[in-house]
Amino acid sequence: MSEIEKKLGRTPKTDWDVLRQGLLDRAEAEELIDLAYERHDSPFGTLLVIAGDGGIVRISLAAEPEEEVLAGLTRRISPRIARLGRDEITLAREQLDSYFAGSLRNFDLPLDWRLTKGFRRDVLVQTAAIPYGATASYSEVAGRAGSPKAVRAAGTALATNPLPIVVPCHRVLRSDGEAGSYLGGSEMKEALLEMERERA
Amino acid sequence: MTAKTQNPGGLPPFELALEEHGPLVYSWLIARVGPDRADDVFQETMLSALGVWEKAAVESVRAWLFTIARNKAVDDDRRASRRPLLQEETDSWPSAEAVEWLEDPVWDEVRGLPEKQRIAVTLRYRGDLSHREVGSAMKISEAAARRNVHEGLKTLRERIGDE
Known part of the structure; x- marks a missing residue:
C-alpha cells in the first residue's frame, strides 16, 4: 500500500x-x-x-x-x-x-412469550410455577404440562427456554437427582440451586 | 408468530449494521456535507434505511447505505441552497470546513480532483468501500469505479509525490 x-x-x-x-x-x-x-x-x-x-x-x-x-x-x-x-x-x-444478590425470590416482569408455543410453552409456564428453592424432575414438568411421557420434548423445551433465570429452568432436574444440562453450563445451574437452597 | 419469515430482504440485525457501517457512512458525510450538517444527514440516512429495513433486498448493505447517504446529501444541498448564508457550501466538495476537519493535508488535494475521481477516492478510502461497492454506490460499473480510483491516486501522486 x-x-x-x-x-x-x-x-x-x-x-x-x-x-x-x-x-x-x-x-x-x-x-x-x-x-x-x-x-x-x-x-x-x-x-x-x-x-x-x-x-x-x-x-x-x-x-x-x-x-x-x-x-x-x-x-x-x-x-x-x-x-x-x-x-x-x-x-x-x-x-x-x-x-x-439473594434478595429477590420472585420476578415480577412483563413477559412476552412469543418465542415459544404449544407444548414447549406449556412446559415453560409450568416451570415458571416452581417455587424459589424447590425443584421438579423433567417427567414431573412434562406431566404438569399434560404429557407425562413426553420427557424428551420437555427437555427440549427447557433447553430452548428463551427466558432463562426468570423462567427458572435451572429448577428442573433429572429423575436421578443429577442437575442435568444447562445452557449456561452445569456449574451455573448448581450455583443457582445452591444459592436458592441456602435462602429458601 | 407467523410461520413465514419476518425478514424477506435478509438484512442483518440493524444494530450490527449500524456498528459495522455507521461510522464509515458518517465519515463520508463529514467529507461530503461538512461537520455541521453531517449529524443530521447521517440520522436522516439511517432512519430512512430503518424505515424499510425488513423489506429491502440488497446485495451489499454498505453500498445501499452509501447510496441513501448520497441521496440525502443531495436533498440537503437543495435545502442548503435555499438558505442564503450557506450558499457557498454547495460550490465546493467537500466543503472547506470539512477539509479542515479532516486531519491530513492529502484531503486538500482530493478536493481538487475531478468530481468522479473525488467521489470514488473518498468512498474507497474514507468510506473503506471495495471497488465493487464504490461502483454500486455511484451507479457505475466496478471497472469504472476502479478506473476512477486509479486515476485519482495517479493525479494525487503527481501533485504531492509519494515517498
Whole structure:
C-alpha cells in the first residue's frame, strides 16, 4: 500500500456514542425499533436483556454469542433490533441484580412469550410455577404440562427456554437427582440451586 | 408468530449494521456535507434505511447505505441552497470546513480532483468501500469505479509525490 493510500485510509474520530444515541432516540420516537436490548454484567458473565412490544422477550446467557442471539431474533421476530434502554429492561436488570444478590425470590416482569408455543410453552409456564428453592424432575414438568411421557420434548423445551433465570429452568432436574444440562453450563445451574437452597 | 419469515430482504440485525457501517457512512458525510450538517444527514440516512429495513433486498448493505447517504446529501444541498448564508457550501466538495476537519493535508488535494475521481477516492478510502461497492454506490460499473480510483491516486501522486 502506498503512502498516499495509507493517509487516505486513516479514519477520522467522531463522538460516535453521542451520534448513535441521538439516532436511536429518534428511531424510538418514530417507533422504528421492534426489539431493544442491553448488556447486563452478572456473576455468570454478560447477559443480554431483550424487550419487544409485550415486555421481556428474551434473556441470553453468557454462553450465547451476541451476534448469534441477534441473528436468531432477526429470523424469528424482526431485524429492527438496537442496543438501547427501555423502562422494562431497566426493571429486569434491577430484578436480576437483586436475584443474584439473594434478595429477590420472585420476578415480577412483563413477559412476552412469543418465542415459544404449544407444548414447549406449556412446559415453560409450568416451570415458571416452581417455587424459589424447590425443584421438579423433567417427567414431573412434562406431566404438569399434560404429557407425562413426553420427557424428551420437555427437555427440549427447557433447553430452548428463551427466558432463562426468570423462567427458572435451572429448577428442573433429572429423575436421578443429577442437575442435568444447562445452557449456561452445569456449574451455573448448581450455583443457582445452591444459592436458592441456602435462602429458601 | 407467523410461520413465514419476518425478514424477506435478509438484512442483518440493524444494530450490527449500524456498528459495522455507521461510522464509515458518517465519515463520508463529514467529507461530503461538512461537520455541521453531517449529524443530521447521517440520522436522516439511517432512519430512512430503518424505515424499510425488513423489506429491502440488497446485495451489499454498505453500498445501499452509501447510496441513501448520497441521496440525502443531495436533498440537503437543495435545502442548503435555499438558505442564503450557506450558499457557498454547495460550490465546493467537500466543503472547506470539512477539509479542515479532516486531519491530513492529502484531503486538500482530493478536493481538487475531478468530481468522479473525488467521489470514488473518498468512498474507497474514507468510506473503506471495495471497488465493487464504490461502483454500486455511484451507479457505475466496478471497472469504472476502479478506473476512477486509479486515476485519482495517479493525479494525487503527481501533485504531492509519494515517498
